[in-house]
Amino acid sequence: MADAHVTERAPTRAFVIHPDIDGAGGNRRAAESALEEAVALAEALPGVEIVGAQAVRLRNPSPGQLFSAGKLDEMAGLLAAAEAELVLIDGPVTPVQQRNLEKAWEVKILDRTGLILEIFADRARTREGVLQVELAALSYQRTRLVRAWTHLERQRGGLGFVGGPGETQIEADRRAIDEQMTRLRRQLERVVKTRTLHRASRAKVPYPIVALVGYTNAGKSTLFNRLTGAEVLAKDMLFATLDPTMRAIRLPGGRQIILSDTVGFISELPTELVAAFRATLEEVLEADLILHVRDISHPETEEQAADVAEILESLGVDEDVALIEIWNKIDALSPAIQQALRRADERTEGVQAVSALTGDGLDALQGAIESALEQVLDEPRAAEELRLDFSEGRRRAWLHEAGVVEAEEAAEGGHVIRVNWTARQRAAFEAL
Known part of the structure; x- marks a missing residue:
């Protein structure tokens, strides 16, 4: 019989520090918001209990230990009082700084890159x-x-x-x-x-690829689940999705697409990870249409959008690629602001205000996706009549699955099917 007194291992007590460095180039976020995001990152790490968090103002970071001697002693007292075992520093820490901080505070140190790597490894x-x-x-x-x-x-x-x-x-x-x-x-x-x-086999289908991108925790996976009926992990947690998930779905107008959910972007994503995950994000590079999902209720939604734009540019995404901006999480806003956003999206081309959680606005979004793809693909359709033998059941099923059948009737030995399709769909059918 198993020992009834055996308990799970206690979580590691972690303290989060955001170094607020004066004049840090490109730092567009307020220290409080940056600390909040750092805590959310830390909470995404399994087996960790957050016991404290603080933004620490730094005028001149010390090359040897990051913090000044006085701040080092002050933080040592805070960490001891919180009984912290792990300190998560929201920024880069050099190997020398890490070694000296671990010695001074007698705790394990993990910087932003190390933290994100730990989360990625788990996800x-x-x-x-x-x-x-x-x-x-x-x-x-x-x-x-x-x-x-x-x-x-x-x-x-x-x-x-x-x-x-x-x-x-x-x-x-x-x-x-x-x-x-x-x-x-x-x-x-x-x-x-x-x-x-x-990808080559998918190209023979062929359905256009629509890629969901956005800042982490913007609601991409919730939207993906809503549109596809899939059950991708969708939690209020940073980096809930790491591997791209793809599903074929049919839009209300009949067109089939492949929808791809990708890893969430984040500010100051370590360069090692941008390079390592480039292949994962290839689906974005090959997309016919990009859906940029924004958490419009977030106080720094504009800064997050700017971060996403920078990463897309660094990945080599063509600035001419078709893009729809989705203002998600309108359910988290007051009715008056929701109405204002809806009026704004009606006036602004390429913008859709939705709630992936409630489904509000998704019909209009799907219509916008169809319209955008028609412009992007610019594929004229042609009507044609086909005769298929009863033995060609697989080819007949493909036509119906592709949504190109306008009429069908039984005939001697088979079916007469009237289709309306693009040249790409015709070529895919002939390749079957």
Whole structure:
């Protein structure tokens, strides 16, 4: 019989610090909002209990320990009082700073990049996602190899009498990481090739790709679930979705599309992660239409939108690609503001005000998607009459699935079907 007194491991007590650095280039957020987002990030980390949070003003960050000596002592008292075991610093921390802070505060330190990597590692589900996280983590870990103790000076691989001093422990570790990264890149290449084949097979369908993008926690997965009936993880949690999920859906006008839900963007996304997740975001690069989902109820929705635009640009998304801006979460606003937003979206081309949670505005959104795709694809349709034998059931089913059938009647030996389709749909049918 199992021990009834066995309990789950207690969560790690974590304290969140946002360094508010004077004159930080490109920092468009208020310290309070940045701290709030940092706490939300920390809450997305499993097995962690947030026991405190503070924005710390910094005029001149110390190269050795980030904070001044006085602030270091002050924070040490706060951390001890909160009984913190882990400190999450919302910003980059150099290996030397990390080592010195851990020694001064006697806690584990994790910076913004390390925190996001931990979350990504927990959330990644597909083989490609797991490999990308591992690769990014190794790249990050490689920069953490510092000479923390003198024993790292010890020699390996010989006595050092001949041919120089040999390699240090750090060099050996770095070489091992490099070899592991090379293996991961090879595995990732194979996975990406498989995805390329999947994309090629999808191109034969072929349905236009519509990609959902947006700041993390903007409601993309909730909207995806509403439109597709899928059950993608949709929580009020940053980075709830990491791997792109794709579903074929039919719009009210009959057109079928492939809808893709992608990882949420975030300000100051570490460069290692932008590079590592580029392949995951390829669906965005190949999209015929992008749906930019915004949490319009968020106090910094404009800043979040600017962050998304920057990341799309860094990914190489063509600025001419068709885009619909979705003002989501209108249900969180007062009725008066909701009415004002609806009037604004009627006057503003390419904007739709919706609530993915309640379904409000989704009919109009789907109509806007159809209209945008008609303009983007500019595919004229032609009417044609087909005769299919009874044995061609698969081809007949394809026509109905593609939504191109206008009329059908039984005939001797088969069916006479009148279709209205594009040249792309005709080519896909002939390839069956």
